[in-house]
Amino acid sequence: DEEIQSAIKGVYKGSSYLLDPHGACAYLALKKGRKAGEAGIFLATAHPAKFKETVESCIAKEIEIPKGLGAFMKQKKQSYPLPRNFAAFKKALINLS
Structure with a gap:
């Protein structure tokens, strides 16, 4: 959406860091959720x-x-x-390796 596009553009312009859309969403959530003077971190994968x-x-x-x-x-x-449970997920990962 427009807010995410604006975040990608603004972060790139301000720091030369290039966000992907999901990273931009995480960045915006952090920015909105931080209290004054509070530090934060977001992850983009x-x-x-x-x-x-x-x-x-x-x-x-x-x-x-x-x-x-x-x-x-x-x-x-x-x-x-996969079914919705961790044991099945773990078994599938082990079998793929």
Whole structure:
């Protein structure tokens, strides 16, 4: 949405740090939730190039896709249906390794 796009643009302009849309959402939640004088931290786990078109439109600049991410994005997507419990999730992860 417009607020997330504005956050991506503003953070990039102010610090040259490039947020992805999910990271921008976390940044905004932290910014809104902090009390005066309180420090905070937010985590972003996606590379902005995963949302290349969206991020580029926010900063009006082309971004480069790292080689590793580009190769990953070309692979076939895989998903596995799992029941909603941790034991099944853990078992699936162990069996995939």
